[in-house]
Amino acid sequence: MERSSATSGVSTRREATRQKLYEAAVTLIAEQGFSATTVDEIAERAGVAKGTVYYNFASKSVLFEELLRHGVGLLTASLREAADSTAREGGSRVEALDAMIRAGLVFIDRYPAFTQLYVAELWRTNRSWQSTLMVVRQQAVAVVEDVLRAGIEGGEFSDEIDIPLTASALVGMVLVAALDWQAFQPERSLDDVHAALSRLLQGRVSGGK
Numbered sequence: 001m002e003r004s005s006a007t008s009g010v011s012t013r014r015e016a017t018r019q020k021l022y023e024a025a026v027t028l029i030a031e032q033g034f035s036a037t038t039v040d041e042i043a044e045r046a047g048v049a050k051g052t053v054y055y056n057f058a059s060k061s062v063l064f065e066e067l068l069r070h071g072v073g074l075l076t077a078s079l080r081e082a083a084d085s086t087a088r089e090g091g092s093r094v095e096a097l098d099a100m101i102r103a104g105l106v107f108i109d110r111y112p113a114f115t116q117l118y119v120a121e122l123w124r125t126n127r128s129w130q131s132t133l134m135v136v137r138q139q140a141v142a143v144v145e146d147v148l149r150a151g152i153e154g155g156e157f158s159d160e161i162d163i164p165l166t167a168s169a170l171v172g173m174v175l176v177a178a179l180d181w182q183a184f185q186p187e188r189s190l191d192d193v194h195a196a197l198s199r200l201l202q203g204r205v206s207g208g209k
Contacts, residue, residue, distance in 0.1 A: 069132065
């Protein structure tokens with residue numbers, strides 16, 4: 001029992017350290033780019049020794065790859081919880097998609113630097129972590145695909161919907177709209193942005209007017 005508690009404590013401390021390194025890395029890389037960011041700077045920003053970075057990650061590239069996994073994993077989990085919560089409350093698939101849009105906006109509002117990096121990296125094909133990025137991206141999109149598929153099977157959506165493309169379009173809509181909101185329309189509230197995207201969803205995906 002004592003050993004289990006000690007192991008749990010070590011694991012918790014390590015996760016806390018890794019979280020500090022993720023936050024430091026994403027902030028620095030957003031500010032000055034991946035190539036210009038050094039391990040020394042990441043360690044300093046995180047408030048740890050340089051050796052701690054290498055203890056947790058083999059290299060800066062591995063740290064960034066794991067950062068992508070971690071960040072998109074958080075986004076995926078928030079989308080899935082929004083869909084599951086709507087289902088538990090007896091909501092429709094359209095309502096589930098709407099809840100997922102809001103969850104995506106909340107995530108981006110909380111982690112704007114990560115979102116900027118994620119979108120930028122989607123367009124770069126010469127990175128060592130490109131295959132990892134594609135895998136985690138698909139995990140997020142798959143959550144939306146599941147809701148669309150269930151909506152078609154339940155008769156809520158037209159069976160003419162292209163599930164993969166529509167899911168990608170919805171995720172992309174949230175990402176781009178949120179980044180535009182933060183960069184060019186920061187005076188808007190999250191509720192305001194969500195309302196605009198919700199109206200778009202109602203008119204285009206559900207077939208409403």
